[in-house]
Amino acid sequence: MRLSRYFLPILKETPKEAEIVSHRLMLRAGMIRQQAAGIYSWLPLGLKVLDKIGRIVREEQNRAGAIEVLMPTLQSADLWRESGRYEDYGEEMLRIKDRNKRDLLYGPTNEEMITEIFRSYVHSYKDLPLNLYHIQWKFRDERRPRFGVMRGREFLMKDAYSFDTDQEKARDAYRRMFVAYLRTYRRMGLTAIPMRADSGPIGGDMSHEFIILASTGESQVFCHKDLLDLPIPGEDTDFSGDLTPIMDQWTSLYAATDEKHDEAAFAAIPADKQVSARGIEVGHIFYFGTKYSEPMNAKVAGPDGVERPVHMGSYGVGVSRLVAAIIEASHDDAGIIWPEAVAPFQVGLISMKPGDAAVDAACTSLYAALERSGIETLYDDSDTRAGAKFATMDLIGLPWQLIVGPKSLAEGNVELKRRATGEREVLPIAAALARLGATA
Amino acid sequence: MRLSRYFLPILKETPKEAEIVSHRLMLRAGMIRQQAAGIYSWLPLGLKVLDKIGRIVREEQNRAGAIEVLMPTLQSADLWRESGRYEDYGEEMLRIKDRNKRDLLYGPTNEEMITEIFRSYVHSYKDLPLNLYHIQWKFRDERRPRFGVMRGREFLMKDAYSFDTDQEKARDAYRRMFVAYLRTYRRMGLTAIPMRADSGPIGGDMSHEFIILASTGESQVFCHKDLLDLPIPGEDTDFSGDLTPIMDQWTSLYAATDEKHDEAAFAAIPADKQVSARGIEVGHIFYFGTKYSEPMNAKVAGPDGVERPVHMGSYGVGVSRLVAAIIEASHDDAGIIWPEAVAPFQVGLISMKPGDAAVDAACTSLYAALERSGIETLYDDSDTRAGAKFATMDLIGLPWQLIVGPKSLAEGNVELKRRATGEREVLPIAAALARLGATA
Numbered sequence: 001m002r003l004s005r006y007f008l009p010i011l012k013e014t015p016k017e018a019e020i021v022s023h024r025l026m027l028r029a030g031m032i033r034q035q036a037a038g039i040y041s042w043l044p045l046g047l048k049v050l051d052k053i054g055r056i057v058r059e060e061q062n063r064a065g066a067i068e069v070l071m072p073t074l075q076s077a078d079l080w081r082e083s084g085r086y087e088d089y090g091e092e093m094l095r096i097k098d099r100n101k102r103d104l105l106y107g108p109t110n111e112e113m114i115t116e117i118f119r120s121y122v123h124s125y126k127d128l129p130l131n132l133y134h135i136q137w138k139f140r141d142e143r144r145p146r147f148g149v150m151r152g153r154e155f156l157m158k159d160a161y162s163f164d165t166d167q168e169k170a171r172d173a174y175r176r177m178f179v180a181y182l183r184t185y186r187r188m189g190l191t192a193i194p195m196r197a198d199s200g201p202i203g204g205d206m207s208h209e210f211i212i213l214a215s216t217g218e219s220q221v222f223c224h225k226d227l228l229d230l231p232i233p234g235e236d237t238d239f240s241g242d243l244t245p246i247m248d249q250w251t252s253l254y255a256a257t258d259e260k261h262d263e264a265a266f267a268a269i270p271a272d273k274q275v276s277a278r279g280i281e282v283g284h285i286f287y288f289g290t291k292y293s294e295p296m297n298a299k300v301a302g303p304d305g306v307e308r309p310v311h312m313g314s315y316g317v318g319v320s321r322l323v324a325a326i327i328e329a330s331h332d333d334a335g336i337i338w339p340e341a342v343a344p345f346q347v348g349l350i351s352m353k354p355g356d357a358a359v360d361a362a363c364t365s366l367y368a369a370l371e372r373s374g375i376e377t378l379y380d381d382s383d384t385r386a387g388a389k390f391a392t393m394d395l396i397g398l399p400w401q402l403i404v405g406p407k408s409l410a411e412g413n414v415e416l417k418r419r420a421t422g423e424r425e426v427l428p429i430a431a432a433l434a435r436l437g438a439t440a
Numbered sequence: 441m442r443l444s445r446y447f448l449p450i451l452k453e454t455p456k457e458a459e460i461v462s463h464r465l466m467l468r469a470g471m472i473r474q475q476a477a478g479i480y481s482w483l484p485l486g487l488k489v490l491d492k493i494g495r496i497v498r499e500e501q502n503r504a505g506a507i508e509v510l511m512p513t514l515q516s517a518d519l520w521r522e523s524g525r526y527e528d529y530g531e532e533m534l535r536i537k538d539r540n541k542r543d544l545l546y547g548p549t550n551e552e553m554i555t556e557i558f559r560s561y562v563h564s565y566k567d568l569p570l571n572l573y574h575i576q577w578k579f580r581d582e583r584r585p586r587f588g589v590m591r592g593r594e595f596l597m598k599d600a601y602s603f604d605t606d607q608e609k610a611r612d613a614y615r616r617m618f619v620a621y622l623r624t625y626r627r628m629g630l631t632a633i634p635m636r637a638d639s640g641p642i643g644g645d646m647s648h649e650f651i652i653l654a655s656t657g658e659s660q661v662f663c664h665k666d667l668l669d670l671p672i673p674g675e676d677t678d679f680s681g682d683l684t685p686i687m688d689q690w691t692s693l694y695a696a697t698d699e700k701h702d703e704a705a706f707a708a709i710p711a712d713k714q715v716s717a718r719g720i721e722v723g724h725i726f727y728f729g730t731k732y733s734e735p736m737n738a739k740v741a742g743p744d745g746v747e748r749p750v751h752m753g754s755y756g757v758g759v760s761r762l763v764a765a766i767i768e769a770s771h772d773d774a775g776i777i778w779p780e781a782v783a784p785f786q787v788g789l790i791s792m793k794p795g796d797a798a799v800d801a802a803c804t805s806l807y808a809a810l811e812r813s814g815i816e817t818l819y820d821d822s823d824t825r826a827g828a829k830f831a832t833m834d835l836i837g838l839p840w841q842l843i844v845g846p847k848s849l850a851e852g853n854v855e856l857k858r859r860a861t862g863e864r865e866v867l868p869i870a871a872a873l874a875r876l877g878a879t880a
Contacts, residue, residue, distance in 0.1 A: 005505065005507075006507065007507050007509075007561075007570060007572060009560075009561035009562075030561075033557055033560065035511070035512055035515065035516060035519075035553060035556075036514070036515070036516040036542070036544065037542075039512045039514055039515075039516075040512060041509060041510065041511045041512060041553070041557060042509060042510040042511075043509055043557075044507050044508060044509055047508055047509055047510045050510070065445065067445075067446065067447050067484050068484060068487055069447075069481060069482060069483055069484055069487055070481065070482040070487045070490070071475070071481045071482075072475055072479045072480060072481060072577070072594045073513055073577055073594065074476070074479055074546075074579070074594055075475065075476070075479075076475060076476040076479075079475075091539045092539075094536065094538060094539075096534065096536050096546075098534060098581050098593075099531045099532075099534075099581045099583070102476070102477075104476065106514075106536075113475060113481070116475075117473055117481060117483075120449075120473065121447075121449035121470075122449075130447060132447060137512070137513055137577070139514065141538050141539045143539070153538075154512045154513065154514055
């Protein structure tokens with residue numbers, strides 16, 4: 001993409017309303033724009049990151065055997081009356097009346113609706129296990145929306161729902177999501193630690209939050225230091241096999257959120273292995289048995305012909321929140337430092353002298369070579385002073401900057417800068433392309 | 441995907457509430473489920489088609505130079521008070537109060553919000569032309585939602601908005617979208633004809649609806665027969681060049697919706713070239729000048745330093761509606777016939793005898809070869825009788841059926857059926873794979 005044809009509204013001033021670094025940087029980098037309290041537009045750069053995160057989530061859900069659907073944003077209140085949550089949910093639920101005075105609501109989560117879908121079609125144990133997920137906008141009318149997309153009201157969530165004949169099989173389903181989540185966050189460059197957690201308004205008796213450690217985290221968390229270095233299950237993980245050993249490895253070491261914290265158990269960890277830190281929740285998984293299937297009458301017949309309520313779990317990933325969480329975990333004073341897998345572009349190609357025939361020709365040919373090789377490139381062809389160009393590239397945090405100026409170019413060279421380390425290297429054009437994985 | 445692990449809830453009965461064929465077939469093929477009047481869940485098969493249509497729309501928007509953003513579903517009422525449309529819009533607008541009694545609404549369209557984004561960041565003619573689009577769920581509280589996703593209340597729309605310094609440049613932007621739309625629909629296997637149309641509540645003095653002809657169409661349309669055979673602009677179309685010749689070619693022949701119909705002009709067409717038919721609207725484009733930029737104060741400074749309101753247009757594609765429209769245009773008594781580009785899977789692989797070692801081995805190896813070659817395959821490994829398997833495959837309309845039975849297999853053969861024509865051919869395994877573009 002040529003910057004001159006792109007829409008990248010960089011802010012020079014640091015917005016006063018932004019209290020945390022990710023919110024500040026997302027506004028400054030032209031990633032989002034607030035449209036109402038806790039309601040944001042995603043500008044082109046922000047949307048690219050959001051889409052990449054969504055794609056990783058989707059790939060790992062599919063790998064773990066979950067199947068994608070898409071439920072609507074609006075739901076009928078009657079569905080929530082069946083489960084008893086319509087009155088319980090409180091003011092966070094956005095209640096709506098349509099032109100015929102029917103009660104609707106903007107879905108804050110989808111246990112009821114997916115249970116309705118399930119019971120409408122599935123009646124036999126032979127069709128299980130089943131895990132259906134979707135990535136859809138949700139709304140929670142937070143009393144105090146803040147921190148940008150970290151705690152917005154309209155937010156993008158991946159939520160999966162598993163259905164099994166009994167508790168043991170439901171625990172298998174839970175383990176598949178547990179392992180999928182480990183892979184999902186790591187692919188985004190994050191170390192997310194599963195911690196025993198409170199199940200809150202979803203209910204149920206087994207629950208883990210996936211937490212990344214960041215000094216700006218919203219809550220206090222406690223864990224064993226070795227969790228930070230545990231290996232992540234590989235791409236070849238057999239999700240139809242027994243995942244108990246993997247989950248046991250992760251759950252045998254202490255890790256808990258504030259609400260579930262056990263001082264005595266934590267004190268039993270060797271002092272140099274005790275981690276007490278701030279954390280950001282980026283996912284939450286639940287096993288809640290028949291909490292919804294029973295009142296909503298979602299039953300399947302077993303091999304014996306007897307109908308029993310299905311055992312369910314639900315599994316959330318905060319897709320829009322992750323954009324901010326990744327920035328909290330990966331930035332410096334100059335701006336964002338995107339991990340490769342979620343970077344909006346891989347390379348920022350900077351022309352130091354647009355209008356100079358040799359520089360223009362070199363940039364055009366580098367840009368074409370990179371794009372041809374499938375390396376997403378933002379080509380700054382704008383007529384701005386060098387300092388501003390560098391500041392913008394550092395701010396938006398693309399992994400690589402490829403700098404083309406008349407002096408180096410006269411010697412056949414360009415400069416390559418690694419955003420994460422600040423390392424710069426002057427090298428011949430062909431070598432720079434090779435370093436970036438492109439062919440000339 | 442193995443059918444035994446998929447979620448494809450085929451209905452045996454024809455649902456009574458469905459009045460048109462696309463609605464009936466989408467329900468029977470397990471593509472959608474109604475959750476409330478005009479509000480649908482997309483089940484796995486339906487979502488796959490929806491995503492493919494979205495991808496084609498996106499590719500052609502990008503090709504034409506439009507840039508993707510994502511605006512939220514909910515909007516502040518204040519924004520619509522600025523343009524004067526809050527009161528005007530009538531009962532189709534879903535009005536909402538949040539917990540703080542602030543007026544929100546579920547966006548039925550986004551002229552106001554995009555104008556707000558534009559005026560916040562863009563102040564100079566140097567940053568134009570600009571065309572921003574998004575693909576997002578909208579809500580229109582139809583008095584009588586019907587025909588499934590053809591006239592739903594919550595629906596997925598692509599809407600683009602162009603900004604230019606003057607009317608002539610805005611017309612260039614209009615032409616780029618006009619040409620992009622011709623390409624978009626053709627790639628989905630449709631012949632969509634641009635017709636002069638009423639601009640309705642969006643306003644403006646230039647407007648075309650893109651209409652596909654189908655006997656079940658909602659409105660009467662009139663056009664010159666030659667429009668059905670005009671060539672579609674190629675992939676190599678230069679969108680930065682002059683597109684006037686292409687647009688002139690399309691607009692010089694008579695084509696109008698009922699509201700804009702001119703009996704005299706139509707009568708002047710040679711009788712054998714007069715087409716009077718039912719049509720389905722699948723897109724609508726508008727040029728409306730300064731209708732929003734003036735009241736909302738969206739101005740840019742020209743080269744002379746004088747600020748003037750920008751000239752705008754908006755460009756909609758009914759993404760969710762297209763799923764139904766394509767079915768209306770492409771089905772037979774047995775079910776859907778998907779055009780290749782939007783088919784949920786390319787191939788349905790049918791095992792005629794699951795459990796038979798030779799059949800299982802052949803199917804597994806064919807399935808692996810197809811998937812390896814990037815050919816999406818639905819592998820019916822279920823233990824159902826042959827008649828039901830064939831009926832299901834015909835119903836869901838995948839372009840190819842690859843049938844593996846013990847008798848043919850004993851001679852090294854499989855059977856390949858083309859859904860669109862019904863042609864069947866018995867041929868060796870390697871030849872069948874080659875026919876499908878796969879390597880063994």
